[in-house]
Structures are given as structure tokens and as C-alpha cells.
Amino acid sequence: MATMKIKAQVGDHLHEVDIARENGKYRVDVEGTVLLVDAQPLEADFYTIVTEGRSYEVSVEARDDAYLVRHGADEKTVRFADPSRAGREAKFGTDGPQKLLSQMPGKVVRVLVGVGDQVEAEQGILVIEAMKMENEIVAPRAGTITTIDVEPGQAVETGTLLAIIE
Secondary structure, X not given: OOEEEEEEEEOOEEEEEEEEXXXXXXXXXXXXXXXXXXXXXXXXXXXXXXXXXXXXXXXXXXXXXXXXXXXXXXXXXXXXXXXXXXXXXXXXXXXXXXEEEOOOOEEEEEEOOOOOOEEOOOOEEEEEEEOOXXXXXXXXXXXXXXXXXXXXXXXXXXXXXXXXXO
């Protein structure tokens, strides 16, 4: 069973999270608390999540570098930490070619731009489905798309080269 390890920041708290597929569901371990979760998309940004015999309807909205997660009146901002980003920016800077790498395993759903297209910072480049959620990958800065290295339907792993912006 392959496990995806991520860091999720909710408010001021950074959580270590391990996620694995198990019998069609997700085994989610948040710092030792393990839940078996069934997550299903409903429509648009809405999902149903069933765990421990209880069902929850949530909305998940991408906002810049974070996700706004709502359940009833409760609202949390969730960021997925990329500990290597600061190191990459310090080492390579943000000038010159910038490689967009997949931050998690998933499947490419849509490619929103083509080679040669001019893009603005934060413009959508492609959409990856991971854990039944669609994640829009955005341009980290303005530039020109010089390569698109994936196509719709393609499975990607963490670290897979998606595109290059110059």
C-alpha cells in the first residue's frame, strides 16, 4: 500500500498527514489519529465525506496557494506545505526557466494552456485530480509556456515535471 506523506497547515498548526488507499477508501493518519474515509465528489466544489459512521458535506474552494474548506458555518483555510520550495527559490531564484512539478500523485484532468502561450502569475496551467479533488496548478509567475510535459488522462507521481515557464 503506497502512502502519500504531506504537511497540511490549518490556521497556525502544521500537521503531518499520511494518506493511503485501502479497500476503495482512504486511510488518513494525522499525527497518530487514524481514520478510514470515503470521499465522493457531488458537484462543483462540493464533496461528501463519510468517516466513523457519520456523513459530512463540505465545500473545497481553491484560493491562491490555499484551500478554503467549509462545513456548515465552520470554515478553515488549509495550505499544503512544500518544504523544498524555499530552498528551490533560494538556490534557483524566480528568474529564468521555472519547472512546475507535481506536488502529489494524481491524474491530469485538463491542460488549460499550450506551448507558446503567455501566462500571468496565478493563471491556471492544468488541473490534477488527487484524492477525488481537482487541484488547479497555477503559474508561479508571468512568462511563456515552453513545454507541457503531460496530457489529460496521464497519471503523475510527486515530482513529475508538468510544464516549464520562461
